[in-house]
Amino acid sequence: MLTIMPTTAPAPLRPGDQVAIVCPARKASHEELAAAVATLQSWGLRVVLGASTNVAHHQFGGEDEVRRQDFQQQLDNPAIRAILCARGGYGTTRIIDGIDFGRFGQDPKWIAGFSDITTLNCHLLRRGHQSIHGVMPLLFHQEGGADSLESLRRALFGKEISYAAPAHALNQLGTAIGELVGGNLSILQTLTGTQSDVPTAGRILFLEDIDEYLYAIDRMLVHLDRTGKLAGLAGLVVGHFSNPQDNTVPYGQTPNEIIQHYAAQYGFPVAHSFPVGHEPHNQALVVGRLARLTVTAEGTRLEYV
Incomplete structure (x- = not known):
C-alpha cells in the first residue's frame, strides 16, 4: 500500500559547491555539455562530469551498469551537492531499482531533470524527498529558454519562485x-x-x-x-x-x-x-x-x- 511521507528539501546550493552531471538515460558528449558546464561555473559552482558522460552504448550513456554506478557514486559522494541529469530520452527505469538511496536519505542533495527523469522525481518523492523537474544541461541554451534556465538556478539556490x-x-x-x-x-x-x-x-x-x-x-x-x-x-x-x-x-x-x-x-x-x-x-x-x-x-x- 502506498503511503504519503512528509517531504524534505535538500539544502540550497551556495557558490563554491560541487555539482555533478550524469547520463542516467540517453548519451551526451563532453562537447555537447561544454556550454552548460560554463554556465554552471558562472553561477559559482564546481562541475564534475560523471563516468556516464562522453560514453555510449547504442543510445544510452554507457551500459546499464556504467550509468548505475556513476549515479550511485555521485549520490554517495558528500562533496557533491546536486546531480544534474544531462538529458532524458530513455533508460532511467532500467537502472532505478539497482540504486541505493540509503546514504542519500541521511544527507539529501538536489537531483534535477525532466522527461525520462520523471522516474527519479517520483522515486525520490516516494521516499519523502523533494527534487527539481526542470531544464537539463543539454538544453540550457536553447533559443527562448533563458527564463527556464533562470528558474532552475533560483530553485537550486533556494530563491523565491x-x-x-x-x-x-x-x-x-x-x-x-x-x-x-x-x-x-x-x-x-x-x-x-x-x-x-x-x-x-x-x-x-x-x-x-x-x-x-x-x-x-x-x-x-x-x-x-x-x-x-x-x-x-x-x-x-x-x-x-x-x-x-x-x-x-x-x-x-x-x-x-x-x-x-x-x-x-x-x-x-x-x-x-x-x-x-x-x-x-x-x-x-x-x-x-x-x-x-x-x-x-x-x-x-x-x-x-
Whole structure:
C-alpha cells in the first residue's frame, strides 16, 4: 500500500559547491555539455562530469551498469551537492531499482531533470524527498529558454519562485493547495505499480509529454483514471504536449481536450497551457513542495506556500 511521507528539501546550493552531471538515460558528449558546464561555473559552482558522460552504448550513456554506478557514486559522494541529469530520452527505469538511496536519505542533495527523469522525481518523492523537474544541461541554451534556465538556478539556490500562465478556454477555475507531483505522462503511467509509484491524492498533479499519438494520450489518461490517480487530486496543471501524432483516421481531439474530458468529471481546478515540458518555456518545479494553484478567468498562478 502506498503511503504519503512528509517531504524534505535538500539544502540550497551556495557558490563554491560541487555539482555533478550524469547520463542516467540517453548519451551526451563532453562537447555537447561544454556550454552548460560554463554556465554552471558562472553561477559559482564546481562541475564534475560523471563516468556516464562522453560514453555510449547504442543510445544510452554507457551500459546499464556504467550509468548505475556513476549515479550511485555521485549520490554517495558528500562533496557533491546536486546531480544534474544531462538529458532524458530513455533508460532511467532500467537502472532505478539497482540504486541505493540509503546514504542519500541521511544527507539529501538536489537531483534535477525532466522527461525520462520523471522516474527519479517520483522515486525520490516516494521516499519523502523533494527534487527539481526542470531544464537539463543539454538544453540550457536553447533559443527562448533563458527564463527556464533562470528558474532552475533560483530553485537550486533556494530563491523565491512563482509562475503564471494565461487564461485558457478549458481551464476549471478554483484554488488548490497541495504538494506538486507529476512530470512526463508516459513515464508516470509506466511507474504505476512499481517501487517508484507515488500517491496523487491531495496533491497537485502536473503533466507533459512529447511525440505521443493522440489515442495513446487517451489510453494513458484512462489508465491513470482507472487506477484512481485523478479522482482525489487537489488540482491539475497541464503543460506542453509537444508534436502530438495522429493516425490516418483522425482521433478528433487535441491533447488538452483529451485531458479535460477526464478532468471534467471532478471538481478540482485545472490549468492548461502551463509553461512546463518539452519546449523552451519549461519552468523549474520543485516536486514534493507544497504549492498553491490559483486558476481564475484572468489566468493561472502557481506559487509555493
